[in-house]
Amino acid sequence: MPNLMLTNYCNYNCSYCFGKDIMYPKNPRLTMTRDCFNGIVEWVKKGPSDRIFHLMGGEPTLNPDIEWMVARLLEESMEITVFSNLATPRAVELANKVADLPVNWVVNVNDPAHWNSVQRKNITAALEVLKEKASLTFNVMPDEDDNMWALEYTQRFHLNNNIKVGFLLPTYNQTNMALEDDQYAVVAAKVTRLAQEAAKVDVHLDYECGIPTCAFTDEQLGILWRCGSKLQSGCQSRLDITPDGEVIYCLPLATLGSKHFSEFESYNDACIWFEMRFAPYRMLGRRIECATCNLHNSLSCNAGCLAKNLIDCKNVKL
Amino acid sequence: MANLYLTHRCNRGCPFCFARKVLAQRKDSNEILTVEDITKLLDHYHNGFEAVGLLGGEPFLYPHLAEVINLLHDRHIICKIFTSATNPLPKDVEALPASIEYMNFIVNVGERNTYRDDQYRNLELFFEKFHEISALSFTIFDLNADPTFLFDMIDKYQLSRTIRTGIALPIYQGGNQYIMPDEYKKAGEYFIKCVDQAAARQITMNMDCGFQACMFNDEQRGHLLRQGSQMEFCCGSAIDIGPGLQTWNCFPLFQLGYVNALDADNENDLTKLLQEQVAKEIGNEYGVRPECKDCEFMLHGLCQGGCRSFKSIK
Numbered sequence: 001m002p003n004l005m006l007t008n009y010c011n012y013n014c015s016y017c018f019g020k021d022i023m024y025p026k027n028p029r030l031t032m033t034r035d036c037f038n039g040i041v042e043w044v045k046k047g048p049s050d051r052i053f054h055l056m057g058g059e060p061t062l063n064p065d066i067e068w069m070v071a072r073l074l075e076e077s078m079e080i081t082v083f084s085n086l087a088t089p090r091a092v093e094l095a096n097k098v099a100d101l102p103v104n105w106v107v108n109v110n111d112p113a114h115w116n117s118v119q120r121k122n123i124t125a126a127l128e129v130l131k132e133k134a135s136l137t138f139n140v141m142p143d144e145d146d147n148m149w150a151l152e153y154t155q156r157f158h159l160n161n162n163i164k165v166g167f168l169l170p171t172y173n174q175t176n177m178a179l180e181d182d183q184y185a186v187v188a189a190k191v192t193r194l195a196q197e198a199a200k201v202d203v204h205l206d207y208e209c210g211i212p213t214c215a216f217t218d219e220q221l222g223i224l225w226r227c228g229s230k231l232q233s234g235c236q237s238r239l240d241i242t243p244d245g246e247v248i249y250c251l252p253l254a255t256l257g258s259k260h261f262s263e264f265e266s267y268n269d270a271c272i273w274f275e276m277r278f279a280p281y282r283m284l285g286r287r288i289e290c291a292t293c294n295l296h297n298s299l300s301c302n303a304g305c306l307a308k309n310l311i312d313c314k315n316v317k318l
Numbered sequence: 319m320a321n322l323y324l325t326h327r328c329n330r331g332c333p334f335c336f337a338r339k340v341l342a343q344r345k346d347s348n349e350i351l352t353v354e355d356i357t358k359l360l361d362h363y364h365n366g367f368e369a370v371g372l373l374g375g376e377p378f379l380y381p382h383l384a385e386v387i388n389l390l391h392d393r394h395i396i397c398k399i400f401t402s403a404t405n406p407l408p409k410d411v412e413a414l415p416a417s418i419e420y421m422n423f424i425v426n427v428g429e430r431n432t433y434r435d436d437q438y439r440n441l442e443l444f445f446e447k448f449h450e451i452s453a454l455s456f457t458i459f460d461l462n463a464d465p466t467f468l469f470d471m472i473d474k475y476q477l478s479r480t481i482r483t484g485i486a487l488p489i490y491q492g493g494n495q496y497i498m499p500d501e502y503k504k505a506g507e508y509f510i511k512c513v514d515q516a517a518a519r520q521i522t523m524n525m526d527c528g529f530q531a532c533m534f535n536d537e538q539r540g541h542l543l544r545q546g547s548q549m550e551f552c553c554g555s556a557i558d559i560g561p562g563l564q565t566w567n568c569f570p571l572f573q574l575g576y577v578n579a580l581d582a583d584n585e586n587d588l589t590k591l592l593q594e595q596v597a598k599e600i601g602n603e604y605g606v607r608p609e610c611k612d613c614e615f616m617l618h619g620l621c622q623g624g625c626r627s628f629k630s631i632k
Contacts, residue, residue: 213544221540225549228618294517294546 047266
């Protein structure tokens with residue numbers, strides 16, 4: 001099922017955000033309406049797919065109707081995950097209201113050293129009530145010390161013991177800050193160290209899409225496996241739907257093309273439409289070695305982020 | 319998954335075969351798993367098996383093979399046949415569609431010098447007919463053996479590009495030849511060499527049960543992941559159901575006790591019954607090395623500590 005962007009507005013302005021191409025202020029501020037939301041729910045119900053909805057943004061708690069939308073999905077017995085930075089007063093309010101309901105939260109955070117006092121107050125207040133329903137996710141930066149704060153927060157607030165880490169991915173238009181090629185190994189080493197420390201406190205790492213296996217050495221891959229944090233190298237996510245109902249493949253590739261959800265018979269049809277159009281480009285890989293790589297050829301590794309791999313391709317059309 | 323052990327008859331006699339003791343004890347027996355018993359089994363379990371393996375002995379020496387394949391197909395059960403494919407293919411099996419919906423084959427192969435000419439010819443004829451639904455299975459036994467023949471076979475006949483790799487395991491209290499525990503690190507190095515040669519030809523080698531995580535270091539395990547090998551360090555296979563619906567845990571542990579397949583109501587309960595039977599003899603604990611009990615791989619569920627039939631080896 002899709003990721004619904006409830007708004008393209010965010011209370012943060014992270015330099016690395018790969019949603020920049022369709023976010024405010026580069027684009028007009030948009031908020032998903034109840035009508036649009038209802039239309040998408042009915043459209044998704046028409047086709048066979050899982051019953052999981054991801055609510056994201058921007059910062060989804062900045063949509064004034066989010067509480068109504070959560071209630072609507074619960075009525076339909078859908079599984080809900082909210083992707084939020086928890087730094088808004090509205091996030092704290094919503095967290096308190098739905099803490100006992102089957103709603104999971106994926107909390108996008110930066111290093112707490114960068115939080116201001118208001119952000120700190122809101123985030124910690126929300127984490128205190130969400131506990132194991134919240135799991136942390138963040139990008140591992142090449143130039144920051146370590147990420148041990150994530151383990152500390154997971155333990156202190158009794159959060160879900162799976163932490164999701166990501167690499168900084170570029171948008172196709174390169175409008176954000178992303179990893180340079182020579183920084184992949186640096187970040188891979190940091191991820192490995194974090195996995196080792198995490199294993200000591202029974203915390204495990206999951207991975208955002210776009211991480212190529214070849215960023216890691218054999219030894220690092222072995223260590224990740226031993227720590228119960230086996231690397232999954234994928235570049236294939238649920239489709240995103242923008243606040244005005246446009247289906248996009250993912251945020252980094254958002255400007256390559258979109259179609260309104262009502263133009264597809266079902267969510268599955270939309271997935272097939274995008275996959276068929278991107279399939280030829282997937283074979284490009286990231287490096288020359290991908291052509292003979294067993295992992296790439298068996299689709300166990302998608303050679304990292306497709307947006308990164310397409311940057312040098314001109315005139316990509318869907 | 320359940321394996322149906324169709325017949326005691328086999329024409330190969332591999333020294334590492336872990337059915338060797340059963341086969342030796344009953345080689346003159348005409349006992350087979352009857353179609354009536356298989357029908358009774360499937361009825362009893364309401365066809366509740368997702369997949370069924372057909373093995374022996376040698377399934378091609380079982381007189382009702384096509385009938386059983388059709389029976390399983392009619393009940394929408396995926397059928398995997400473990401064979402050496404060195405006997406003439408039964409005519410009624412040859413007439414079946416070479417379709418994954420009907421069946422697929424795991425073909426246990428060895429080097430050319432382990433076959434008589436007529437056996438090898440039969441194997442080649444089989445591959446010509448059923449290459450699209452056949453994958454190779456190879457047992458690590460001779461740590462100096464050159465695996466190139468496997469990759470040549472795959473390329474020549476356009477077989478599946480995934481090889482199921484076993485490691486020669488002991489039968490409980492002996493009866494076959496196997497890799498000794500102190501050779502496991504060497505066997506690990508050998509496996510990696512094979513995997514690298516395979517990967518160079520875009521072929522993947524996966525592990526069957528009995529491998530141990532400590533055969534490899536971090537770097538080697540990472541290397542296997544990079545080459546696309548599915549790393550599984552488990553002790554546990556499908557249950558085996560033989561003539562008279564006599565059921566045992568697996569071939570290496572077959573003499574630790576039987577139950578009747580109809581004594582349980584579902585596959586999970588049958589597995590539990592068998593595990594209890596085995597536990598009476600060798601306990602509940604997994605791990606065959608003294609160091610297994612404190613091993614982080616065991617504690618975190620990453621390894622089951624090798625084949626438990628080693629517990630009888632002093």
